[in-house]
Amino acid sequence: xxxxxxxxxxxxxxxxxxxxxxxxxxxxxxxxxxxxxxxxxxxxxxxxxxxxxxxxxxxxxxxxxxxxxxxxxxxxxxxxxxxxxxxxxxxxxxxxxxxxxxxxxxxxxxxxxxxxxxxxxxxxxxxxxxxxxxxxxxxxxxxxxxxxxxxxxxxxxxxxxxxxxxxxxxxxxxxxxxxxxxxxxxxxxxxxxxxxxxxxxxxxxxxxxxxxxxxxxxxxxxxxxxxxxxxxxxxxxxxxxxxxxxxxxxxxxxxxxxxxxxxxxxxxxxxxxxxxxxxxxxxxxxxxxxxxxxxxxxxxxxxxxxxxxxxxxxxxxxxxxxxxxxxxxxxxxxxxxxxxxxxxxxxxxxxxxxxxxxxxxxxxxxxxxxxxxxxxxxxxxxxxxxxxxxxxxxxxxxxxxxxxxxxxxxxxxxxxxxxxxxxxxxxxxxxxxxxxxxxxxxxxxxxxxxxxxxxxxxxxxxxxxxxxxxxxxxxxxxxxxxxxxxxx
Numbered sequence: 001x002x003x004x005x006x007x008x009x010x011x012x013x014x015x016x017x018x019x020x021x022x023x024x025x026x027x028x029x030x031x032x033x034x035x036x037x038x039x040x041x042x043x044x045x046x047x048x049x050x051x052x053x054x055x056x057x058x059x060x061x062x063x064x065x066x067x068x069x070x071x072x073x074x075x076x077x078x079x080x081x082x083x084x085x086x087x088x089x090x091x092x093x094x095x096x097x098x099x100x101x102x103x104x105x106x107x108x109x110x111x112x113x114x115x116x117x118x119x120x121x122x123x124x125x126x127x128x129x130x131x132x133x134x135x136x137x138x139x140x141x142x143x144x145x146x147x148x149x150x151x152x153x154x155x156x157x158x159x160x161x162x163x164x165x166x167x168x169x170x171x172x173x174x175x176x177x178x179x180x181x182x183x184x185x186x187x188x189x190x191x192x193x194x195x196x197x198x199x200x201x202x203x204x205x206x207x208x209x210x211x212x213x214x215x216x217x218x219x220x221x222x223x224x225x226x227x228x229x230x231x232x233x234x235x236x237x238x239x240x241x242x243x244x245x246x247x248x249x250x251x252x253x254x255x256x257x258x259x260x261x262x263x264x265x266x267x268x269x270x271x272x273x274x275x276x277x278x279x280x281x282x283x284x285x286x287x288x289x290x291x292x293x294x295x296x297x298x299x300x301x302x303x304x305x306x307x308x309x310x311x312x313x314x315x316x317x318x319x320x321x322x323x324x325x326x327x328x329x330x331x332x333x334x335x336x337x338x339x340x341x342x343x344x345x346x347x348x349x350x351x352x353x354x355x356x357x358x359x360x361x362x363x364x365x366x367x368x369x370x371x372x373x374x375x376x377x378x379x380x381x382x383x384x385x386x387x388x389x390x391x392x393x394x395x396x397x398x399x400x401x402x403x404x405x406x407x408x409x410x411x412x413x414x415x416x417x418x419x420x421x422x423x424x425x426x427x428x429x430x431x432x433x434x435x436x437x438x439x440x441x442x443x444x445x446x447x448x449x450x451x452x453x454x455x456x457x458x459x460x461x462x463x464x465x466x467x468x469x470x471x472x473x474x475x476x477x478x479x480x481x482x483x484x485x486x487x488x
Contacts, residue, residue, distance in 0.1 A: 005045060006053040008032060013054075021056060022063040029064060033073050033084055040086035044074060047082075114235055131479040132400075133447045134273070134423035134467030135303065138392060139336055146381045150372045162367045169355040170197025170343070171370035177377040178343060185383075186301065187318040188327055190345045196354050197370060200342040201300060203362065204328040205232050207344065208263065208298050211357045213238050218261040222250055224454035224461075226272050226300070229265050238263075242456040245271055247415075249278030250286065260293035269304040269313040273425050273454050273465045275415030283316050290324040297325045303333045305386050308394035309419040317345065326350075331373070333422060333469075334386055341366070341373060393422060396468040399476045400424055404466075407484035414463065422469040425451060428462045432487070438464070440486050448483055 012028045013021065032038045044050075047065055051058040065082055068074045076082045111119070129136050154162070162171075169175070175192040182188035198204040205228065213219065215237035221229050223242035233240045241261060243252050250266055264286065268278035278286075290297050299316045307313065317327040330342035346354055358364060376382050404412055404426060414425040428434055434450035441448040451463035464483075468476065 005029070005032070005038070006050060008037070009050075009054060022060040025056075025060060026064040026067050029068060030071075030073055033068075038084050040084050042084040044082040044084070117234055118231060127442075127447055129470050131446055131471040131475055132423075132464075132466035132468065132483075133470060134449060134465050135333060136467060136470040137333055137336065137389065137422065138470055141389060141392060142336055143381060143385055147372070147376060150375050150379075153375075154368060154371050158368070162371055164365075166364035166367045167355075167359050168364075169351070169358060170195060170364070171367045171374060173374035174370040174377075177374045181377055181382070182315075182327075182329075182345065185312070186304065186329075187312075187314040188345055189318045189321070190327075191348075193351055194345055194348060196344040196346060196351075196358060197364075198328075198342045198344055198358070199340045199362070199366075200332060201302060201328050201330045202228055202232075202342075204326075204342055204344040205229055205265075205298070207354060207358055207361070208296070208326055208328075209233060209236050209238060210361065211354060212296055213262050217263075218259065219263040219265065220250070220252070220256070220261045221265045221456065222267065222271065223456045223458045224273055224451065225265070225456070226267070227454065230456060240456065242458060244458045245274060245276065247276050249276055249282045251282075257289070260289075260295055262295060264290065264295055264297045265300065266297060266316070267300045267302065268316045269301055270418060270420045271415075272300075272302065273423065273449075273451065275418040275421060275423075275425055277313055277418060277420075278316070283319060287316070287320055287323055287325070295324065297323075299325050299327045301327060301329045303421045305334050306390055306393050306422060307420045308390060308397060313420075322347070334382070334389070335373075339369065339373075341370065393469055396471065396473060396476060397424065399473060400466065400468045400471075400480065403477045403480035407481050408487070412463075414461075423465055423467040426464045426466060427451075428464065428487075430462055432462050434462045434464060437486055441483055444482050444486075446479060446483050 009025060009028050013024055019027075029038070029044075038044075044065070045053070047058055047061040051061045054061075065074065069076060069082075072085060074082050075085050127133065129139070172192070174197060175195040178195055179190050179192040182190060196204075196207070198207065209219075209232050213236065216239060218239045218241055219233050220241050220243045221233070222245050224245065230240055241256065241259075243250050243256060245251060249268055249271060250264075266278065266286070268283060270277065286297060289295065297316065301315060304313060304315075315327060317323055317325040324347070327345040328342065331339050332342070344354070401413065401416060401424065404424065408426060412426045412428070414427050416424070428437070428451075434452050438448050438450040448464040448466060451465055452460035454465070455461075466480075471479065
């Protein structure tokens with residue numbers, strides 16, 4: 001067996017590859033054990049003998065043997081040698097390597113019903129930037145110099161608390177800075193302890209659904225609306241009730257009002273994807289209804305920092321004292337999506353249960369990034385960045401509007417006067433297949449998400465959702481012209 005092993009190793013060693021020789025040796029012996037060529041009980045050559053036969057360093061062989069021993073593939077007896085362990089069943093060794101290539105390629109066979117439902121009609125885009133990906137900011141304009149300086153400062157002054165797991169719903173310094181910002185910029189009524197820091201709005205939605213609903217509870221969602229909410233509700237067995245949206249926002253029917261839901265998801269300041277602003281009358285009606293029926297409103301304020309004309313739209317949460325509203329926001333649109341920091345503002349009575357919930361479900365952490373962000377806000381860089389980006393995005397919005405009017409026609413724009421956000425929505429004729437059009441746009445290197453796929457049950461409008469945040473000024477006109485050419 002010693003000669004067999006050295007011959008086998010010599011056959012498979014590859015001098016020209018980047019994998020270190022000690023790792024190659026380990027891989028070859030391990031594979032030989034798993035496929036049965038080295039059955040349990042086989043005595044391996046002494047490290048010195050094998051090194052001499054292979055013409056390599058003994059340390060190389062010792063590394064491979066030690067790694068195999070650490071992982072349980074071999075065992076050593078003092079003064080006796082190294083042996084392949086008997087703990088791996090022979091039938092497993094003989095068949096494991098052969099089974100892997102023969103496994104069917106259809107992944108559905110290994111998924112749960114919940115998993116299959118999750119990926120059915122999955123809508124996540126493989127590309128996450130470029131013309132015209134909605135909701136993505138201009139990453140080149142991020143104030144990297146200031147951010148890097150703060151990162152370096154915190155790493156120099158690092159503390160154990162910022163490097164281990166967190167508890168309490170987020171870094172206290174970030175909650176203090178964020179509370180002050182939300183009170184002044186969004187009219188949110190809150191104290192720092194009412195803020196739960198999350199890894200984006202998606203996690204905030206997960207937390208709300210897990211902590212506030214049971215199977216077969218009902219939840220209202222906007223139709224059309226953000227499909228990520230539908231996926232979470234579906235996964236947890238919550239009955240999803242689609243409520244149509246008109247120019248004043250969420251518009252429940254008399255039958256809907258008679259069956260109160262547990263949760264109500266809305267984007268009142270800039271409806272996604274149509275762009276409407278919920279009227280004051282609808283806001284007050286919704287708040288009163290939630291209070292009367294013990295429902296909870298989840299206010300997704302995903303991009304309201306960017307408003308280009310008129311006064312900012314006040315948050316729904318701040319309209320009345322003690323509102324049954326969970327206010328969710330994110331830094332993905334204002335800073336960069338990869339930061340993965342969002343937040344949830346909750347009523348005081350809900351603070352402790354949700355703090356416990358997020359700690360149990362997700363194991364808090366990333367306090368170093370949160371500490372950096374706290375200083376970024378507290379030292380004025382965040383507000384300055386938003387003011388600068390409002391000018392850039394406002395200009396790009398105007399350029400895209402003009403390009404749409406020139407190449408597609410004035411009547412195409414939906415909510416053209418909303419003056420907010422990072423996207424515009426274009427209406428297409430009912431006979432135009434916007435899903436097919438979106439696929440053809442991808443072949444041109446363009447991202448134009450089909451409006452019809454944002455609908456859950458209501459008869460869909462056909463159109464395209466076009467983001468402009470991450471599109472340079474000089475690329476907006478030619479990119480839109482190429483997209484419009486697909487309509488002729």
